[in-house]
Amino acid sequence: MEKKDLIIRVAGEGGEGIISSGDFIASACARAGLEVYTFKTFPAEIKGGYAMYQVRASADKVWNQGDTFDVFCAFNGEAYELNKHLLTPGTAIVYDYPGGDFEPEIPEGVAGYPIPMSATAKELGSYRAKNMVALGALSVLFNIVEETLIRVLTDKFAKKGEKVLSINLAAFEKGKELAAALEKKDEWALAEAQDPKDVIIIAGNDAVGLGAILGELDFFSAYPITPATEVAKYVSIHIPKIGGTLVQAEDEIASISQVLGASYAGAKSMTATSGPGLALMSEMLGMAAMSETPLMLVDVQRGGPSTGLPTKHEQSDLFLAIHGVHGDAPRVVLSVEHVQDCVEMTIEALNLAEEYQTPVILLSDGSLAFSTQTIPTPKPGSYKIVDRKLWDGQGTYKRYQLTDDLISPMANPGTPGAMHISTGLEHGEDGAPKYAPENHELMHRKRFDKIKPIVDRYPPAELDGVEGEADIGIITWGSTIGVVREGVARLVEQGYKVKAMYPKLMWPMPVDQYEAFNSTCKQILVPEVNFQGQLSHFLRAETSLKPIPYTICGGLPFTPAMIVDKVKEMV
Amino acid sequence: MSVAALHKVEMTPKEYKSDVAPVWCPGCGHYGILNGIYRALSELGVDPLNLMVFSGIGCSSRTPYFIDSYKMHTLHGRAGAVATGAQLASPEKAVLIVGGDGDGFSIGGGHMPHMARKNVNMTYILYDNGIYGLTKGQYSPTSRPEMTAYTTPYGGPEEPLNPLLYMLTYKATYVAQGFAGKPRDCAALIKGAIEHKGFSYVNIFSQCPTFNKIDTVKYYRDLVGPISEDHDVTDRGAAMELARREPNKKVPVGLFYKEDKPTLDERVAEFVTRVGGKPDYDLNKVLDLSRP
Ligand SMILES: Cc1ncc(C[n+]2csc(CCOP(=O)(O)OP(=O)(O)O)c2C)c(N)n1
Numbered sequence: 001m002e003k004k005d006l007i008i009r010v011a012g013e014g015g016e017g018i019i020s021s022g023d024f025i026a027s028a029c030a031r032a033g034l035e036v037y038t039f040k041t042f043p044a045e046i047k048g049g050y051a052m053y054q055v056r057a058s059a060d061k062v063w064n065q066g067d068t069f070d071v072f073c074a075f076n077g078e079a080y081e082l083n084k085h086l087l088t089p090g091t092a093i094v095y096d097y098p099g100g101d102f103e104p105e106i107p108e109g110v111a112g113y114p115i116p117m118s119a120t121a122k123e124l125g126s127y128r129a130k131n132m133v134a135l136g137a138l139s140v141l142f143n144i145v146e147e148t149l150i151r152v153l154t155d156k157f158a159k160k161g162e163k164v165l166s167i168n169l170a171a172f173e174k175g176k177e178l179a180a181a182l183e184k185k186d187e188w189a190l191a192e193a194q195d196p197k198d199v200i201i202i203a204g205n206d207a208v209g210l211g212a213i214l215g216e217l218d219f220f221s222a223y224p225i226t227p228a229t230e231v232a233k234y235v236s237i238h239i240p241k242i243g244g245t246l247v248q249a250e251d252e253i254a255s256i257s258q259v260l261g262a263s264y265a266g267a268k269s270m271t272a273t274s275g276p277g278l279a280l281m282s283e284m285l286g287m288a289a290m291s292e293t294p295l296m297l298v299d300v301q302r303g304g305p306s307t308g309l310p311t312k313h314e315q316s317d318l319f320l321a322i323h324g325v326h327g328d329a330p331r332v333v334l335s336v337e338h339v340q341d342c343v344e345m346t347i348e349a350l351n352l353a354e355e356y357q358t359p360v361i362l363l364s365d366g367s368l369a370f371s372t373q374t375i376p377t378p379k380p381g382s383y384k385i386v387d388r389k390l391w392d393g394q395g396t397y398k399r400y401q402l403t404d405d406l407i408s409p410m411a412n413p414g415t416p417g418a419m420h421i422s423t424g425l426e427h428g429e430d431g432a433p434k435y436a437p438e439n440h441e442l443m444h445r446k447r448f449d450k451i452k453p454i455v456d457r458y459p460p461a462e463l464d465g466v467e468g469e470a471d472i473g474i475i476t477w478g479s480t481i482g483v484v485r486e487g488v489a490r491l492v493e494q495g496y497k498v499k500a501m502y503p504k505l506m507w508p509m510p511v512d513q514y515e516a517f518n519s520t521c522k523q524i525l526v527p528e529v530n531f532q533g534q535l536s537h538f539l540r541a542e543t544s545l546k547p548i549p550y551t552i553c554g555g556l557p558f559t560p561a562m563i564v565d566k567v568k569e570m571v
Numbered sequence: 572m573s574v575a576a577l578h579k580v581e582m583t584p585k586e587y588k589s590d591v592a593p594v595w596c597p598g599c600g601h602y603g604i605l606n607g608i609y610r611a612l613s614e615l616g617v618d619p620l621n622l623m624v625f626s627g628i629g630c631s632s633r634t635p636y637f638i639d640s641y642k643m644h645t646l647h648g649r650a651g652a653v654a655t656g657a658q659l660a661s662p663e664k665a666v667l668i669v670g671g672d673g674d675g676f677s678i679g680g681g682h683m684p685h686m687a688r689k690n691v692n693m694t695y696i697l698y699d700n701g702i703y704g705l706t707k708g709q710y711s712p713t714s715r716p717e718m719t720a721y722t723t724p725y726g727g728p729e730e731p732l733n734p735l736l737y738m739l740t741y742k743a744t745y746v747a748q749g750f751a752g753k754p755r756d757c758a759a760l761i762k763g764a765i766e767h768k769g770f771s772y773v774n775i776f777s778q779c780p781t782f783n784k785i786d787t788v789k790y791y792r793d794l795v796g797p798i799s800e801d802h803d804v805t806d807r808g809a810a811m812e813l814a815r816r817e818p819n820k821k822v823p824v825g826l827f828y829k830e831d832k833p834t835l836d837e838r839v840a841e842f843v844t845r846v847g848g849k850p851d852y853d854l855n856k857v858l859d860l861s862r863p
């Protein structure tokens with residue numbers, strides 16, 4: 001496969017401007033009309049620690065972070081040590097030398113570009129401008145459109161005053177000069193600029209917040225937790241603009257309780273959290289299911305259990321999302337693949353909660369949370385917005401009336417003739433407690449059966465790869481889908497009979513779709529980033545499939561190469 | 572409480588009764604509190620359609636079933652947090668929370684300071700019987716150490732907490748205490764609480780003759796005494812002094828403290844005004860912020 005993209009990794013000590021350098025490169029690429037997918041890892045500490053930012057840019061759609069970098073920019077010795085095993089022939093390294101804290105050995109076949117980043121920045125009187133020296137060098141060496149980069153820098157630093165701007169621009173110029181004096185020893189260059197596209201560039205968490213705003217959210221309550229807090233941050237900035245309310249609760253039990261109360265009062269409501277928060281919320285999720293109160297929750301998964309690996313990527317909350325509740329309680333669980341999904345599926349999840357009067361959990365993950373991606377600019381007003389079914393005022397109001405579709409009309413407080421109790425006790429149609437065994441069974445059936453149609457109404461899972469019979473069928477979920485897409489494309493190009501299925505409705509499970517897919521595959525491979533193989537477990541429990549789990553949980557996502565290698569090993 | 576919901580209807584206390592009758596034990600103090608609530612609602616002409624009553628779990632938390640209004644019977648300890656969301660989502664409604672000392676100060680204790688300090692515009696009526704009634708008589712955060720109970724056969728090993736000091740410390744803007752044996756006094760305190768704009772808290776001693784064998788009606792009658800007329804209800808320090816419990820000192824009932832302060836919903840509404848928020852806000856302006 002011809003390689004059309006360029007992957008640049010910048011790494012060093014947290015606080016050295018790694019993140020802003022990455023952001024600048026990403027923005028400049030997006031302004032140059034390229035598709036961008038970024039990938040970051042943070043230290044759990046506030047100051048210091050290893051930070052890494054990788055930008056993958058291409059004229060074509062980019063689905064994942066890629067296998068490894070083409071170009072590595074090392075800000076310090078630690079970054080070099082952690083990445084030197086990836087310096088394979090054909091790659092390039094730009095490094096802080098002389099004057100930095102290390103002197104790398106450049107392996108055979110690797111292009112090395114020493115740039116005295118720290119020393120130059122010090123000379124210019126601002127150590128903080130080190131990253132601008134690096135950026136200047138990168139722009140010359142790898143054709144990162146200088147014009148756009150300078151515009152991005154100017155936009156950013158202009159806010160900080162004339163002096164900061166001029167020092168940073170001087171550092172950038174100096175970096176360019178230093179690089180221009182070196183001999184270009186590799187082939188890497190960013191794709192030529194394209195016609196500018198109508199895109200935004202946004203991180204997964206912000207995109208969830210954007211989806212909430214576009215989805216006409218009224219009320220948001222959350223408690224801060226890595227890696228979900230940016231959702232609340234984004235919503236807090238924008239929700240007053242549409243007249244809505246955000247509060248920070250004292251804990252996750254309070255935030256989900258507030259969301260339930262707001263929803264009861266008639267507001268479209270949601271919260272965002274990560275695994276530990278979701279665990280605390282499980283009792284109230286049972287209450288929402290029992291009282292049939294619409295409620296939406298985003299879980300940005302992180303490495304668990306317990307405090308686990310707070311800043312690391314994992315897809316290990318599927319068990320908790322689907323079954324983490326006391327008693328038998330229905331819920332809908334969706335998962336997002338990429339940033340565009342974060343916008344659109346947040347709107348969908350809000351809609352489903354309102355329509356089916358049940359808790360809806362949207363699963364995102366740690367790498368998506370901070371991954372910025374270019375997406376077509378969403379069009380406000382173009383999305384279908386669903387509001388709860390309200391009582392029409394006819395006859396006697398019964399909150400839990402057994403209607404044909406099993407969805408009982410709601411009556412928001414204030415509605416004449418419809419005063420009722422919403423309760424966590426088992427109840428009859430009118431909401432009054434009722435413990436008769438046949439009533440409990442009947443109401444269970446109501447609550448579970450009402451969400452069943454979602455399986456058929458929800459768009460079928462996307463299929464990928466070869467048509468017809470395949471040797472290997474891959475089923476995966478969440479942001480791993482983007483990795484598998486590229487793996488499958490490479491395998492198909494190499495003549496392998498591989499296909500894939502990408503479910504986004506995780507629960508209730510589209511069993512028939514899984515069975516149909518299975519009937520065309522000799523073996524089923526299920527890659528996912530958790531220890532137990534959680535989707536494999538559900539497939540074994542709910543379908544006749546015999547999945548072969550492929551699990552990793554080292555805090556990082558899969559790469560396309562890992563998928564390719566695994567499939568080759570299996571056939 | 573939101574004034575929008577007050578003086579809207581003329582209803583007798585009885586007309587606030589739902590068609591579900593309480594099933595509390597004979598002699599239970601909760602009956603007196605419920606009657607106080609009916610009377611206060613009637614005197615204030617609270618429109619039932621615009622009244623939302625929230626409770627957690629406990630004998631006392633059954634109260635919403637007996638009031639004709641919109642209501643939610645939530646989880647043990649969570650009524651206040653649920654009510655906070657409802658109040659913020661619908662600030663023109665009247666919001667009442669009812670529940671026990673276990674519900675409020677044990678399992679729900681984490682929420683109590685925050686309702687108070689955030690000055691959420693709602694009324695919390697706490698039925699303080701010094702015991703867990705519904706689970707058949709275990710000691711609670713307000714039980715006296717000398718009480719032997721279900722899980723404290725040798726007496727309680729703990730100091731009780733002082734609900735009034737707690738609420739005063741966390742800056743509730745209306746703090747009162749009553750005794751269920753005096754339903755008219757309770758009604759007056761509840762009325763004041765409902766009328767108050769901001770977070771109002773009424774602690775009401777309520778005997779549990781079935782399980783709390785030491786906090787009897789007689790005990791409470793001897794214990795409580797009215798607050799002296801010259802107490803300044805705007806003086807938090809004086810209110811805290813009054814609220815301190817000492818051996819052989821009468822426990823005051825009446826209004827301890829009252830303060831006017833912006834409520835959480837008012838503060839949040841200011842943000843909307845500040846950013847020029849409106850339902851048809853041009854969201855393209857939001858999107859432009861994410862252009863590369
Ligand atoms: C999560 C949870 N834990 C425990 C219980 C059991 N429980 C129900 S009511 C109650 C205590 C009730 O005491 P209190 O709130 O003082 O009210 P009272 O019954 O005395 O009016 C307990 C422990 C529960 N319902 N939920």
Ligand code: SF4
Nearest residue numbers: 595596599630704779
């Ligand atoms: S157990 Fe106690 S609190 Fe519960 S109803 Fe009986 S007397 Fe009242």
